Amino acid sequence: LLAGTLIGSLLGGHGFAGGGFMDIILIGLLAFLGLKLFARFRNRQASAAAGAHGQHSDAYNDRMQGMQRESTESNGWDVLRGNSQGAAAQAAAGPNIPMPEGFDADEFLRGAKMAYTRLQNSWDKRDMDDISQFTSSAVQHAVREQMEADPNPSNTEILLVNAQLLGVENEGNEQFAQVFFDVLMRESPDQQAPSTVREVWHFMRPVQGGSWKLDGIQQVE
Known part of the structure; x- marks a missing residue:
């Protein structure tokens, strides 16, 4: 009401016309109300900021306490090592792959990767004697x-070999395993961008044990 009275007086051309006592009172009251409103506004901002800071502080303290509990329960390197091994085993063997009892999937996949690299190197050299040592007669014929x-030697650079076990099963006296290879390679020195090769390799060996042999290669589009 005081603000309305003063504004009406100013708009009507009477404001501070005579520097009267009422004008001084109105100015003082307006200044007092303005300071009160400003102080209340500042208090609200300070309360909101304090509440937000308190929430962030509580969340930060909870995270720190959780990290401290984990660090006291087990060593950080052990946690990382356990997670990495679990992830690698899951990626290598694939989800829910049925296997014969006692079959070591990790060891088999290491050998399968070595076989892939060895076959590629022997092929570059056109070394049929070496290829015959770990391939079946059907693969040797192919x-x-x-x-x-293509009798000329080649030069292939293998950059990355990813292998995933697709399945292992026993049929009669033979054990069969299928591996999916996702390989990044450069097939010639002048090839700028590497190429991707995806294949399924079929391995076989006697159920009683023995050396695995490559029995077939299936291209994956």
Whole structure:
């Protein structure tokens, strides 16, 4: 009401016309009300900021306490090592792959990766004697045909080999395993961008144990 009276007086051309006592009172009251409103506004902002800071502080303290509990329960390197091994085993063996009892999937996949690299190196050298040591007669026949069509040695650079076990099963006296390979390679020195090769390799060996042999290669589009 005081503000309305003063504004009406100013708009009507009478404000502070004579520097009267009422004008001084009105100015003082307006200044007092303005200071009170400003102080209340500042108090609200301070309360809101304090509440937000308190929430962040509580969340931060909870996280710190959780980290301290984890660090006291187990060593950080052990946690990382356990997580990495679990993830690697899951990625290597695939989800819910049925396996014969006692089958070591990790050891088998390490050997499968070595077989992939060895076959590629032997193929680059056109070394049929080495290829015959870990391949079946059907694969040997297919490789000989390819060598006849392309007898010149090649130079392949394998950059990355990812392998995933698709399945293992026993059929009669034979044990069969399938591995999916996702490989990044450079097939010639002048190739700028590497190429991706995806294949399923079929391995076999006697159920009683023995050396695995490559029995077939299936291209994956």
